[in-house]
Amino acid sequence: MTAIIKAIASEFVIIDSQQIPATILYSADTGNIVKIFKYVVIESVRDPRLEQHSVDEYEIVTPRIIMPGLVDSHVHLNEPGRTEWEGFATGTQAAISGGVTTVIDMPLNAVPPTTTLHNLNKKLQAADGQLWCDVGFWGGLVPDNLEDLLPLVKAGVRGFKGFLIHSGVDEFLSIDEEYINKAMDILANEKTMLMFHAEMEDPKEEVVNPPKSDSNDKDIYSGESGKNEMAPKNYQNFLNSRPDSFETDAIKLLIRCMEEGKKKINGIIPPVHVVHLASNEALPLIMEAHKSKLPLTAETCFHYLCLAAENIPDSATHFKCCPPIRNEANRIALWTALKRGVITSVVSDHSPCTPELKGFEEGDFLRAWGGIASVGLGLPLLYTNGASILEITKWCCENTSKQVGFQDFKGKIAVGYDADLVVFNPHKEQLS
Template sequence: MLEKRGAYDRGMNYDLVVRSSRVLVDGEFQPAAVAVIGDRVVAILEPDAIVETESDVQLADDEVLIPGIVDTHVHVNEPGRTEWEGFATATRAAANGGVTTIVDMPLNSIPPTTTPEALALKREAAAPQAVIDVGFWGGAIPSSLGHLRELWEAGVFGFKAFLSPSGVDEFPHLSTEQLNQAMDEIAAFDGLLIVHAEDPATLDAAPATEGTSYAAFVRSRPDESEESAIAHVIDAVRRTGGRAHILHLSSAAALPMIRRAKDEGLRLTVETCPHYLTFDEEHIDDGATQYKCCPPIRDHANQELLWGALVDGTIDLVASDHSPSTAALKFAGDGDFELAWGGISGLELSFRAVWTGAAARRIPLSTVVKWMSTNTADLVGLGHLGRIAPGSKADLVAFAPDRTFTVAASELAHKNPVSAFDGTELRGEVSRAWLAGALVGDQARGQLLRRR
């Protein structure tokens, strides 16, 4: 029998009660009624508890109740490249996929989020449009070194750095020496550095991309580029005692050094992305530039090693790396991987794509929620998100895990109808979501988050 937890009083009037035969509580699904007052969960009750409430919702038999997904890797691009994506479209797409919080990357907007003034512009753009909550990463580029504390105090959750060219001139990469300068500065105030880890010298020495050949594109971004760059990050973490997070790990070849760093007790976390867990090199056609991303989608054997590293905890979390562009950019060069813009549009589908792959491997839904909600929330210090418990924020999702659908890119809510997931059959349907206790798409409005 479920132990009553939280502010339970038979005479109390709750704002919302959501009942289900399967509610994710303490990592396990169990029958429960989740009681909400204001924007917080205040009690976990027996599923048939008789209480006074303004709204009493019973989920369908095939639906479960989970915390909202927290996606810590999203490129919204507004202001400056709003034709690629914007806060209105990105947050609607996120909500459709069960995501109730995103953290926006400091590029490819213009200006990039590398100063407090640029952060203010981002917040001004997001405030009237966001239908879910939005936080912001800052950027560590050569010109912002020495001034990172100002951005930290303005409320960013950490600092994004590239160790190889980013693809946009206004966000240059850091050299190894500058990486160490950034780690020195960030460690001094116990901030977080998040890193696109590819080594430019290795990339320069690799074979060139050959037109429409996907195999040639993968060879142009070899495993060694990730291994070398990650080794530099690990060295900087070891030297400073600071915190670093490896973004979008693609290469399983780097897993042994990551395991050793974690066994050493270094403060290193790692993510991978839905596209690396869903697609593989063997099934990507030449000229299919909708699959182009950096680092690249590698072969099936590599993919299975990434899944294994998630299960054993070497990889901590999964985030979308939603990186959209216009169709003209994505398909520039008629299938030439050298000319096409890199990036996967998957924000609306990320949770369901990972759940689809997990279910095929008999990995439970509770584990996927941990990777994509609890652990992502913890990465950015938002411990009141990513769980259903008394005191947690009432960001809740009604999810039918066994319903299936085929993705049609033209029906997705993000701005440009381009996605590598187009035509893919996925599991799971988000039937409704609550943000701070209010239905998304109804009275709910997103809030702009600052580091707590």
């Protein structure tokens, strides 16, 4: 049977870090790009250049831009167990609506979490028949699953995430330095990576009114500390409860573990990645690690680049996330670090929940769930805030694909790659 070949063209196509005219031919059967002309074929499908490839459909989309589909490597799809927060069907539809063609699902907040091969299989069963975009999976690092790490690697998880602070859900416990060192030893020779929610409480700080989680998730512990019992609706109090030192102390610990790992006999350690970096005070630590040739990378999120603490009203718990959104000077510093390559990627950390858990009526930052739902919003957010399409392609397509080991078939427009193509109109405004 003859393969179905389709073609799409624009004067503005992102190829090899350039914006050029191009016509892209792709197979509707395999989903792969089969041919690229670096010019726009003006004629119809009867054009000899297209006819020889038996092109069935051809569309020119100028002045819109054709770019690779975004790869969001930090998304929480909470199925099974908390599908009312977000499930595979709704989460992947939200992704595809904003040009995200691949998401990598975090090991929490589903029940059970993706910490064993058995639990991963439950995830796969839950996802079957529900996906609107491609989905990969991260495994989890929890105190009792060291023996599960290698089986999860062999099953295809893209890497592992752990917490150095309470995760917000009781079924995904935090880990310590001893665990990290053991995990590094186990995974040293594997094609994988270790990722960390890099916040760590000062043990001298007092935890204020820690709510306890129950079987219905009505009151989930979010781990804020500090001494601001009297004003839980005040955003500045919440911000003070998770200071910059939470992030810098955690990253110092990770660097120490990496340095100790390098001193061992073979000197091999797996790459380490800091998820959702929010504090600019951590940037010198990351730069110093780069100078020392440690394989440490960091991402930040759309909300840290687009929002500032000064503009968050009291009781506006829809802005709550962990680490918290910091001040305007911090926001500008994150942009600078991103443009200089200190931060390598931008992701959503899409973490929705029910309206009740977000506490809209109460406005209590210390009890509300910490998470922002933004998986389909990153492309317009970054573009509106001044990033170029070439920069967005680097941060959200190429670098995230490389992070998850998909760089040979996703993240760019090239022959043989997946035809994950996004048509973006930079001239259209949308109010929502």
